[in-house]
């Protein structure tokens with residue numbers, strides 16, 4: 334499957350591809366999930382990751398939400414935990430899993446190399 338090209342495939346300065354070492358790295362256009370989905374090498378087509386910190390945050394929060402919704406981690410240790418699970422329904426756990434899976438997939442992508450330091 335070929336990903337849809339954005340009309341303005343502008344090369345991002347200061348980045349290079351970790352696979353083919355070319356400097357034609359374009360920022361991917363915003364999608365429905367994130368305004369900054371990462372980069373793509375215009376030479377070999379490798380998808381490169383963007384906001385690592387955000388994905389790490391999603392993974393941490395997602396795991397925490399699953400632990401709390403499943404009742405694995407009693408945060409308060411009293412009846413407030415049950416009230417919390419009223420908000421964080423176990424039925425939402427698949428959604429957290431999807432978010433985590435997406436974030437993990439993005440984090441596992443190679444990251445673009447910096448070829449020059451930005452001011």
Ligand SMILES: [Zn+2]
Pocket residue numbers: 350351352353354355374375376377378379
């Ligand atoms: Zn490449």
